Amino acid sequence: MKLGNKLILSMLLYFVIGITSLNYITDIVVMKSYSKLEKDNLYLEGERVRNIFSDTIKRLEDLTKDWAYWDDTYEFLYNKNGDFSDRNLVVSTFKEVNMNYAIIYDDHGQAILDYRYDENDKKIKKVKKSVIDELWKYKNKDGLIYVDGNVLAISSREITDTNKKEKPEGLLVFGYDFDKEIVNNLKDKLKTDIDVDFNESSFNSDIDIKTYNDSSIASFKIPYLNVNKAMEVKINIPNKITNLGKKTTTEFIWLTTAMFLIFTFILFLILRFVIINRLFKLRKGTHEITNSKDLSKRLNIKGNDEVSDLKDDINFMLEKIESINQELTEYATFDMLTGVLNRRAGLKILKKYMFIAKEKGTPLTIAYIDVNNLKIVNDKGSHQLGDRLLTDVVDIISSNIRNTDKICRLGGDEFLIIFPNSDYIKVDKIFNRIQNVLEKINKSSNKPYKIAISKGIVEYDKDMDIDHFIDLADKYMYEEKKNK
Structure with a gap:
């Protein structure tokens, strides 16, 4: 085979090996790190959404405590404050605190006040007996209840005076319908694509991650207090980090490919044994780095021509990849806020x-x-x-x-x-x-x-x-x- 053909064949072989090696290094070193960062971000987003859901229950709990530990409520329990409901539990109150249910029980579980605010009619109505009977079972509890095919967020506390000196009596329950409208409000607040399954049969406290091509789903479950079921919250999150990694590495590979083509053409024009020998040395060096996976290694070829330029560019590429790898390692090791x-x-x-x-x-x-x-x-x-x-x-x-x-x-x-x-x-x-x-x-x-x-x-x-x-x-x- 003629020397020119040998050079062409050698350059083509080197070109294929170089690009393959670059793809391999990029996939193993860079994309794996991007994927890990993506997964960590998904867990953080899942935790953020779960905390917001928990906060909605916590706000209801705080509201219930304020009303349950109040002299007016305690006196109403003993018929000493007859106009209590007319002064306090009116339509504007329900709208202001985003609440649908207010029930006060005596010590025997009889509802002496049961109000349900109907958001469609803008009127206060009576609470269904099935709901009244079910909520009485959960004293001093906060969470979700599954009743008659509907989900209620409830908080209940025994009633006492403002200074908590009197013996707790009866029970105050506040709640609201945890429906699609609530979910949509949370979706707008979080600016996140959320879907809720109100009738999930199993419960797992962990955040579950499922990854697809362009997006991932982080989901968690909130158990009901009264049935062996749970509400599953699914967060659809675009794979921004992974997609950015793919875009960056693709551009990087195309740029490097163009550089390889340019240098291959230059080396083909030179057509000298000394160039061939040095190219074999260059090829050997890239193989060693690929096989050892040691990105700290650098190519070392003497000269002041296109071959040495290619060597410098490859070393620069390795420095960039090594730098990215070090940054990713730092992200996985240190807390970004405090530096510890x-x-x-x-x-x-x-x-x-x-x-x-x-x-x-x-x-x-x-x-x-x-x-x-x-x-x-x-x-x-x-x-x-x-x-x-x-x-x-x-x-x-x-x-x-x-x-x-x-x-x-x-x-x-x-x-x-x-x-x-x-x-x-x-x-x-x-x-x-x-x-x-x-x-x-x-x-x-x-x-x-x-x-x-x-x-x-x-x-x-x-x-x-x-x-x-x-x-x-x-x-x-x-x-x-x-x-x-």
Whole structure:
């Protein structure tokens, strides 16, 4: 075979191998990471929607408590406040608090007041007896009830006076129809495509993810209080991250393909043994990187011509892929808000330190931290203010512990601090110092919030597993928080 044909054949072979290798590396390294980020995002979106659904029940619970622990309601129970319903439970009240049901029972389960607000007629009517009988069964409960083929969100509390000094009597139940209109309102609020199945037979507390080509469905179930069924909420979410990854990698592959074609044509024109030899060396290098999957390796070919340019471009491509891989690894390791380890990475490190402590007999202590009043700061201030509170706490703790100690964010306002080679006494002294720092900052600072934490400190015992280790620290933290 002539040298020119050999060169053409060699370049064609190299071209195919190069593009195949690029596709392989892109698919294995980049797209897998994009897919993982997509799945993590789906779980976060599922949690966000589930929290919103929970908040709707929580608001109903708060409303019920306000009315149940009220002198006027308590007096009405004993016929001392005859105009109670005329003054309070009117159409405007039902509309203002988005409520359909108000039932007051005496101690024997007899409904002395049963109002149902009909949104179609804009009138207050009587409640069906089947509903009255069913709701009486669930004292001091909050959740969903499945009655007569309809779903009700209810909250019930025994009635007492405003100061809660009197013995609780009777029962107050507030509720609303959890129907398609409620779902549509939540859909508008969340700006998310939501579908609800009100008659799901099974219950699973986990968020289920199903991925399709262009979109995914994250679903969760909310059990009914009175029947062995659940309401399933499905969130249809476009695969934005994966689609972006496909678009980016496709453009990247097309760009690289064009570069390969250009350099192949240049090398074909040169037609020299020295070029062929150097190309074989270049090809060998790409094979080594592909086979080893080591993106830190770089091609090393001397010269100052098109072959060396191709080498530089491939190295640049590898640097970009390696950089993307490092960024994805960082996203999977660190909490984006505070910069500390995330839950997955933190628990992985804790397992390693537990193994070392068990093998070598060295001390190991953890502290379970809860940032007090974060919800209040979020509600009364803003979530940005709440984020500042979290970062302030992390900065203060970080400046008072060693570089070898590790902080990880478990989620929300909870953190776990790992102290290798430290016993309980040593860690307790550290937190005494941190507490003094917090008190000084709270006195001298003009911040719109006070910084306070609750902690639970536990020293590792070799018979502990990781769940027991963390649960014990969590328990001590909550005990301290309740005593504050």
